[in-house]
Amino acid sequence: MRIGELAAAVGVSPRALRYYEEQGLLRPDRTPTGHRVYPESAIERVHLIRLLLAAGLASRTIIDILPCLATGTIASAQLEMLKTEQVRIDSQIRSLERARERLADLISTSVVRDQAS
Amino acid sequence: MRIGELAAAVGVSPRALRYYEEQGLLRPDRTPTGHRVYPESAIERVHLIRLLLAAGLASRTIIDILPCLATGTIASAQLEMLKTEQVRIDSQIRSLERARERLADLISTSVVRDQAS
DNA sequence: CTTGCAGTTGACGTTGGCGTCAGGTCCTAG
DNA sequence: CTAGGACCTGACGCCAACGTCAACTGCAAG
Structure with missing residues (x-):
């Protein structure tokens, strides 16, 4: 899915999604022409990011704990x-x-x- | 009491107290030479300010509600x-x-x- | 008197999480 | 072919709550 779709799906701006990527919180694939492509799982991931940001965690902290979701360790x-x-x-x-x-x-x-x- | 004393009493920096004044949250008297003089009640007042700021209220909002303490209306x-x-x-x-x-x-x-x- | 801490104003710096152009590219519909 | 969205990368703007000089004045102690 492209950035606009994801943005609409989670209720954030495309700018915010690019910002999350800049901070290392998201790593979307790219089309040959450079457009971002997100997997379905990004929806869940962004929801979690928003939850933790709203709770006052620094993005640096979130970077460290996001891998735990994937690895379970x-x-x-x-x-x-x-x-x-x-x-x-x-x-x-x-x-x-x-x-x-x-x-x-x-x-x-x-x-x-x-x-x- | 002077700004340093109040700052120590409530655990904030003098800079913060000057900022609160700039925002209209405090109105200390002045000595003839311009030094700020706070009443005892300022301690309680600053505690409340900190509590509300920590709760995410804007200083503009706090300005509006502080008089309620004094007037009871x-x-x-x-x-x-x-x-x-x-x-x-x-x-x-x-x-x-x-x-x-x-x-x-x-x-x-x-x-x-x-x-x- | 002078030392030295406390106080004064003014002004610029910082941090986070984006918003908002600007200037260019891509892609789909008609 | 062209119009107009959606996308791209910079890069500057913004806001709150102070931090941090800088340059000066006030004041009590020895």
């Missing part, structure tokens, strides 16, 4: 990285929960006041 | 903003939880492999 150094990221994500979740709670406090304790513009 | 437009932010935070938390789960999957299903180098 992982180096101990990468395993440590994954655990570190989990810890970071956990603390980020807690931070978000505190913020949400604080906003809820504000909402429940504030008196709504009419505001002309 | 809130305009209906700001109330809507707060609810919108809550929704955003909720979806962000869910996204993080999915990522964490995915990492846990990887950890539990991958075979740890020895790695020279």
